[in-house]
Amino acid sequence: MPQASVLCREVTELLRETSHSMDFRELHWLLGKPDFQALLSAHDSVAQKDYEPLLPPLPGYIPEDEEALRIVCLVKNKHPLGATIKRHEVTGSIVIARVIRGGLADRSGLLFAGDQLVEVNGMPVAGLEPEQIIQFLAKSEASVVFKLIPVSHRPTSSSQNMLYVRALVDYCPQDDPAIPCSEAGLTFRRGDILQIVDQNDAQWWQAKNITTLSRCAGLVPSNNLLKRKQREFWWSHSFSLHTCNKSTLLSPVEEEEDMAIAEKLVETEDAEFSGYNQGLYIAGFRRSMRLCRRKSRSSQLLGSTRCPTSCYISTVSPYEEVMRYQRKPTDRHRLIILVGPSGVGVNELRRRLIESNPRLFQSPVPHTTRPPNSYEEDGREYYFVSRETFEAMALSHRFLEYGEYKGHLYGTSREAVRFILDLGLSCVIDLEAQRIPEARTKELKPFIIFIKPPSIRRLQQTRAKSHIITEYYVNRSFKEEELQEMEDISEKMLDYFGHLFDCVIVNDELLDTHMQLLCVVKRAQAEPYWVPAAWLDSDMGD
Ligand SMILES: Nc1ncnc2c1ncn2[C@@H]1O[C@H](COP(=O)(O)OP(=O)(O)OP(=O)(O)O)[C@@H](O)[C@H]1O
Numbered sequence: 001m002p003q004a005s006v007l008c009r010e011v012t013e014l015l016r017e018t019s020h021s022m023d024f025r026e027l028h029w030l031l032g033k034p035d036f037q038a039l040l041s042a043h044d045s046v047a048q049k050d051y052e053p054l055l056p057p058l059p060g061y062i063p064e065d066e067e068a069l070r071i072v073c074l075v076k077n078k079h080p081l082g083a084t085i086k087r088h089e090v091t092g093s094i095v096i097a098r099v100i101r102g103g104l105a106d107r108s109g110l111l112f113a114g115d116q117l118v119e120v121n122g123m124p125v126a127g128l129e130p131e132q133i134i135q136f137l138a139k140s141e142a143s144v145v146f147k148l149i150p151v152s153h154r155p156t157s158s159s160q161n162m163l164y165v166r167a168l169v170d171y172c173p174q175d176d177p178a179i180p181c182s183e184a185g186l187t188f189r190r191g192d193i194l195q196i197v198d199q200n201d202a203q204w205w206q207a208k209n210i211t212t213l214s215r216c217a218g219l220v221p222s223n224n225l226l227k228r229k230q231r232e233f234w235w236s237h238s239f240s241l242h243t244c245n246k247s248t249l250l251s252p253v254e255e256e257e258d259m260a261i262a263e264k265l266v267e268t269e270d271a272e273f274s275g276y277n278q279g280l281y282i283a284g285f286r287r288s289m290r291l292c293r294r295k296s297r298s299s300q301l302l303g304s305t306r307c308p309t310s311c312y313i314s315t316v317s318p319y320e321e322v323m324r325y326q327r328k329p330t331d332r333h334r335l336i337i338l339v340g341p342s343g344v345g346v347n348e349l350r351r352r353l354i355e356s357n358p359r360l361f362q363s364p365v366p367h368t369t370r371p372p373n374s375y376e377e378d379g380r381e382y383y384f385v386s387r388e389t390f391e392a393m394a395l396s397h398r399f400l401e402y403g404e405y406k407g408h409l410y411g412t413s414r415e416a417v418r419f420i421l422d423l424g425l426s427c428v429i430d431l432e433a434q435r436i437p438e439a440r441t442k443e444l445k446p447f448i449i450f451i452k453p454p455s456i457r458r459l460q461q462t463r464a465k466s467h468i469i470t471e472y473y474v475n476r477s478f479k480e481e482e483l484q485e486m487e488d489i490s491e492k493m494l495d496y497f498g499h500l501f502d503c504v505i506v507n508d509e510l511l512d513t514h515m516q517l518l519c520v521v522k523r524a525q526a527e528p529y530w531v532p533a534a535w536l537d538s539d540m541g542d
Pocket residue numbers: 290294340341342343344345346347348349462463466467468469507508509510511513
């Protein structure tokens with residue numbers, strides 16, 4: 001029936017005349033709605049084959065040896081056409097270099113990489129430079145008609161649609177002189193999730209930025225190309241920048257200086273926090289362990305033993321393949337890792353989280369080579385082990401982190417974390433940012449939360465009555481420079497490790513932050529998140 005609109009008008013007329021029931025009145029109202037009328041009108045146009053625009057008539061005379069031609073008419077909108085052209089290296093003709101996924105040309109389904117351009121809006125392109133054609137195209141309004149010789153073999157790419165990667169470097173096409181067409185490039189930042197939609201070209205892939213919700217794909221350097229760029233950058237700067245080949249463990253000099261100061265002190269291992277809640281001992285808050293971690297943290301980030309830009313980046317692949325992972329109720333909990341600059345409140349928040357439900361949240365019992373005090377129990381405050389045992393464990397990578405403080409070693413072992421996870425509990429740890437790579441394993445599937453300080457002004461207001469523990473004092477007020485240092489280290493941490501954080505929480509008002517943290521850890525165990533594909537390898541068939 002090609003005239004649905006007419007029929008609708010007749011029905012509407014009948015309804016108006018014949019009945020006053022509610023149903024009839026509603027039907028009358030529905031049929032009269034403008035969008036329903038527009039739908040019927042579109043139906044009638046299609047049924048009558050009333051298409052626009054009309055294609056130009058074929059020329060009367062076509063020579064016998066004329067190639068099969070395709071005439072394509074694209075109606076322009078405010079977006080680019082989404083195709084690039086180039087001069088063919090061998091034949092010298094102008095060809096479509098690539099069609100950008102999701103762009104106008106791609107969605108038309110009528111232009112393909114390799115198609116040879118013969119005419120644009122009736123103008124022959126033979127003898128023109130690609131730039132001249134682009135300028136001509138930019139000036140044409142409303143619609144563009146291409147006359148093309150179709151490519152004989154179209155590349156197939158359907159199987160490549162499901163590759164997702166996390167960018168581990170920043171990329172800006174405008175700063176890359178090697179990109180074939182910077183307007184077609186895709187900008188991304190470290191940590192962004194990209195969907196690779198086309199890998200047909202070994203050098204230039206096409207990707208959509210999932211993080212910034214880009215609708216249309218753009219050109220990005222392939223994994224190999226980007227690796228080559230990183231290596232070139234690294235070598236060209238290798239004599240001036242890199243101080244980072246030093247060990248990232250504490251240097252003996254720092255340790256000696258600290259120990260010299262420490263000798264003047266009264267050895268006070270007592271925790272400022274008793275550790276008991278609802279009859280359960282909460283481990284991992286002992287003062288020496290915290291001071292050990294803090295010393296190691298500040299010596300590494302403030303002492304700039306790590307090169308700020310390229311060393312870390314040059315050693316890793318520029319893209320990390322990722323997949324969505326949603327923990328099943330029968331899976332172990334994901335390890336919750338809190339990271340932040342010293343003094344920001346990581347321990348306070350971790351303690352509050354555990355206290356809110358010690359039967360769900362727990363921290364691992366650390367190891368130490370320090371001799372136990374009379375009131376301490378092995379396996380409760382610490383696992384007390386000999387230096388030989390500790391060093392052997394460290395050598396076989398059994399610690400997530402460890403360090404030395406006042407001549408004793410302290411560390412958090414993988415076994416201690418595993419012990420809590422195996423009980424079906426949620427394990428919460430506080431880790432130095434530099435140690436995150438070691439904790440990012442398939443077994444632990446960590447969810448990493450960065451605790452960020454608020455602005456300096458808010459720090460001054462909210463921390464006026466807060467205390468930090470130091471080697472000299474159990475509780476001392478924050479100094480102005482410590483608040484500034486917290487800000488500076490926070491920026492550095494975000495700069496170096498931001499791409500590894502699953503979530504950032506600003507610790508402004510303590511109660512708000514605690515509530516946010518509770519929500520985030522709940523979501524971490526129940527909702528889907530991007531994780532390295534390698535963590536899910538053998539789960540694929542599940
Ligand atoms: N949002 C906040 N408002 C006010 N005080 C806070 C807030 N968060 C934490 N504090 C307080 O700041 C002090 C330092 O916090 P905390 O001991 O948790 O630091 P930290 O990040 O664990 O540092 P470190 O690892 O160096 O011990 C504590 O007195 C804590 O109660």
